[in-house]
Amino acid sequence: MAQNMSVEICGVRLKNPVMTASGTFGSGVEFSEFLDLNRLGAVVTKGVALVPWEGNPVPRICETPSGMLNAIGLQNPGVAVFAKRDLKFLEEELSRDQAGEGTKVVVNVCGHSEEEYIGCVEKLSDEPRADLLEINISCPNVREGGIAFGTDPKGVERITSAVRKAARQPVIMKLSPNVTSISEIAKAAEAGGADALSLINTLTGMKIDVERRTFALANRTGGLSGPAIHPVAVRMVYECAQAVKIPIIGMGGIRTAEDALEMIMAGATAVSVGTASFHDQTTVLSVIDGIEGFLERHQVSDIRDLIGCVR
Numbered sequence: 001m002a003q004n005m006s007v008e009i010c011g012v013r014l015k016n017p018v019m020t021a022s023g024t025f026g027s028g029v030e031f032s033e034f035l036d037l038n039r040l041g042a043v044v045t046k047g048v049a050l051v052p053w054e055g056n057p058v059p060r061i062c063e064t065p066s067g068m069l070n071a072i073g074l075q076n077p078g079v080a081v082f083a084k085r086d087l088k089f090l091e092e093e094l095s096r097d098q099a100g101e102g103t104k105v106v107v108n109v110c111g112h113s114e115e116e117y118i119g120c121v122e123k124l125s126d127e128p129r130a131d132l133l134e135i136n137i138s139c140p141n142v143r144e145g146g147i148a149f150g151t152d153p154k155g156v157e158r159i160t161s162a163v164r165k166a167a168r169q170p171v172i173m174k175l176s177p178n179v180t181s182i183s184e185i186a187k188a189a190e191a192g193g194a195d196a197l198s199l200i201n202t203l204t205g206m207k208i209d210v211e212r213r214t215f216a217l218a219n220r221t222g223g224l225s226g227p228a229i230h231p232v233a234v235r236m237v238y239e240c241a242q243a244v245k246i247p248i249i250g251m252g253g254i255r256t257a258e259d260a261l262e263m264i265m266a267g268a269t270a271v272s273v274g275t276a277s278f279h280d281q282t283t284v285l286s287v288i289d290g291i292e293g294f295l296e297r298h299q300v301s302d303i304r305d306l307i308g309c310v311r
């Protein structure tokens with residue numbers, strides 16, 4: 001029996017439900033030496049903004065128990081260079097069949113202001129290789145003194161609807177877990193017209209270097225990712241799946257097929273593998289193979305039968 005691994009996110013078909021997590025895979029250039037990108041459901045690119053961002057001073061990553069902290073600061077070359085260099089690479093690397101099917105490209109977008117988000121999204125509207133847009137609303141909002149866009153439901157609804165109007169592609173809003181009620185934020189994004197949600201981004205944390213008696217990261221705080229956050233992410237995916245009707249992409253600490261299946265059973269239509277790719281570049285493939293093996297072992301003919309099966 002051949003199992004169906006394909007899923008649909010806002011009208012876009014993914015050959016399997018496994019993608020990369022933004023910022024942990026670049027645009028796939030280095031990873032393409034170790035794995036065939038054409039096996040993935042989608043490649044999700046590192047956050048890109050309207051103009052280049054420098055990022056934070058070093059040190060900006062450190063290890064923590066079962067995870068890591070990063071404060072890269074969304075360093076990126078700006079959308080013009082990104083389109084010419086990264087999207088061109090993906091255009092060449094990813095083959096499509098006659099029906100235009102193949103591994104999809106999700107472009108992750110960041111901005112300091114509503115205008116910056118819209119400007120970047122408008123530029124990406126002209127790019128045929130950008131199949132879906134993922135809008136990171138954990139970026140610092142300069143108008144509100146650096147507080148992330150994604151922490152207030154009214155602000156989330158406003159930025160979602162502004163981006164939705166400007167975008168040609170389906171819009172996935174990427175939610176921050178650093179809020180009191182993630183389901184309220186999810187509902188606000190849905191009300192603003194989001195086509196899908198992805199969650200979770202990193203959890204704010206801090207590490208002190210006791211030998212040096214100072215912060216381990218120059219930025220003092222950083223975003224916690226990796227296996228340490230997985231149970232928090234599963235809980236949040238579950239809560240959002242109960243609260244909204246739009247599809248959810250689950251991420252946070254996925255290392256194995258079992259981790260991915262937890263997200264799917266909690267209500268995610270697709271999943272992203274992030275920090276685990278730093279440890280083993282081929283994790284994303286073992287997650288795909290492991291899900292396929294699970295379907296076979298349990299005689300499940302369609303992955304879609306598992307989405308949200310635990311209530």
Ligand SMILES: Cc1cc2nc3c(=O)[nH]c(=O)nc-3n(C[C@H](O)[C@H](O)[C@H](O)COP(=O)(O)O)c2cc1C
Pocket residue numbers: 021022023024046047048070072074108136174200201202224225226227229251252253254272273274275276
């Ligand atoms: C080094 C690093 C850079 C990241 N950069 C981005 C980014 O540019 N945009 C974004 O939306 N998320 C970014 N993230 C968050 C990840 O996409 C993901 O949501 C998070 O790390 C949780 O998944 P994981 O535990 O599998 O890594 C970054 C994470 C890491 C570790």
